[in-house]
Amino acid sequence: QVQLVESGGDVVQPGTSLRLSCVASGFTFRTSAMHWVRQAPGKGLEWVATTSFDERTKYYADSVKGRFTIYRDNSKDTLYLQMSNVRADDTAIFYCVREIFDSWGQGTLVAVSS
Amino acid sequence: QSVLTQSPSVSGAPGQRVTISCTGSSSNIGAGYDLHWFQQLPGTAPRLLIYANNHRPSGVPDRFSGSKAGTSASLVITGLQAEDEADYYCQSFDSRLSGYVFGTGTKVTVL
Numbered sequence: 001q002v003q004l005v006e007s008g009g010d011v012v013q014p015g016t017s018l019r020l021s022c023v024a025s026g027f028t029f030r031t032s033a034m035h036w037v038r039q040a041p042g043k044g045l046e047w048v049a050t051t052s053f054d055e056r057t058k059y060y061a062d063s064v065k066g067r068f069t070i071y072r073d074n075s076k077d078t079l080y081l082q083m084s085n086v087r088a089d090d091t092a093i094f095y096c097v098r099e100i101f102d103s104w105g106q107g108t109l110v111a112v113s114s
Numbered sequence: 115q116s117v118l119t120q121s122p123s124v125s126g127a128p129g130q131r132v133t134i135s136c137t138g139s140s141s142n143i144g145a146g147y148d149l150h151w152f153q154q155l156p157g158t159a160p161r162l163l164i165y166a167n168n169h170r171p172s173g174v175p176d177r178f179s180g181s182k183a184g185t186s187a188s189l190v191i192t193g194l195q196a197e198d199e200a201d202y203y204c205q206s207f208d209s210r211l212s213g214y215v216f217g218t219g220t221k222v223t224v225l
Contacts, residue, residue, distance in 0.1 A: 035214070037160075044116070045152070045160060045203050047214040059213045095159055101150055101205065102171060104159040 002026040002103040004096045009108030015085055022079040022096030022105055030074035033099040036081045038092035039107075048094070049081065064090075086112045117142060118204055118217035125223040126194045134189040134220045136204035142215060144185035147207040151180055151189045154201045163202070164189060191222070199224045 008020040020036070036048040049070040050059045058070055069082040079096055093107040119137045126132040136149065143149055151164035162171055164180035167187065177193045191198055204217035 037216075044201075044219040045154075045205075045216040047205075047216060050214065061213055062211070100162075100165060101152070102162045102165065104161070106159055 002098065004098065004103060004105035006094065006096050006105045006108035009094065009110045011111045011113060012086060013114055014087055014112055018083045018086060018110060020081040020083065020094055020096075020108055020110070024077045024079065024096075024098075027098070027103075029077040034070075034072065034079045035097040035099075035101070036070060036079075037095045037097050037104075038090075038110075039095070040089070040092040043092075046092075051079070083110070086110070088112050116218045117208055117211070117215050118206065120202075120204060120217040120220045122218070123221045123223065125225055126191075127225045128194055128196060130194050131190065131192045132194055132222060134191075134202050134204075134222070136187045136189070136217045138185050138187075138206060138215075140185060141210040142185075142206045142208040143182060143187055145209055147209075149180070149182050149187040150205045151178075152203045152205065153198075154203065156200070160203065194222075194224055196224050198222060 003025045004022055006022045012018050031053050033052050035050045038046050038048050048061050051070045067085050072079045091112050093109050095107045096105040124132045148166045152160040153163045154160040167182040168180045179190045181188050202220045208215045
């Protein structure tokens with residue numbers, strides 16, 4: 001079955017960097033677009049970024065554009081989110097999501113605090 | 115702020131029918147992009163409930179149905195059950211933002 005396992009969440013200080021990872025299994029990762037979606041504590045869902053299967057097309061939410069980078073390693077079935085210059089309002093659970101939003105990971109928590 | 119607006123909460127007794135609305139604009143729902151619905155039970159990841167406006171993934175009970183008209187969409191739960199108590203989100207693509215958008219979310223309470 002499809003499985004998405006995120007990791008890399010941590011408590012970090014404002015202005016620092018962090019990289020999230022998502023290891024995929026149970027489907028053909030190299031042909032699937034992938035997304036990151038986040039949810040701040042007690043808040044709704046917010047789409048963060050999308051990459052096409054070949055990384056030729058990438059989309060970012062305005063709130064993270066210029067600070068976050070989505071990329072992937074198809075040889076390792078792994079999706080990444082490089083987060084730079086993080087802010088307090090980046091505090092959230094980050095979910096890795098498959099192409100048509102039909103499969104979600106369990107999420108990894110990023111907490112930005114001084 | 116989200117470009118897809120949902121009523122904050124709806125409630126109903128077991129067995130009743132409830133409707134959740136999702137209002138967008140000409141750059142998302144009205145542009146013909148598919149509308150999806152997600153259910154999020156407390157403490158869990160979201161689950162795809164309805165895809166492409168009105169299709170149910172396997173395993174989703176047929177008491178859940180979706181529709182879309184113009185710049186709005188609706189999720190209907192008929193025969194409400196206690197396990198349906200959750201948060202529900204609509205989602206689409208927005209051409210003006212060049213990205214995906216989620217609705218503000220609706221909390222369903224079973225009385």
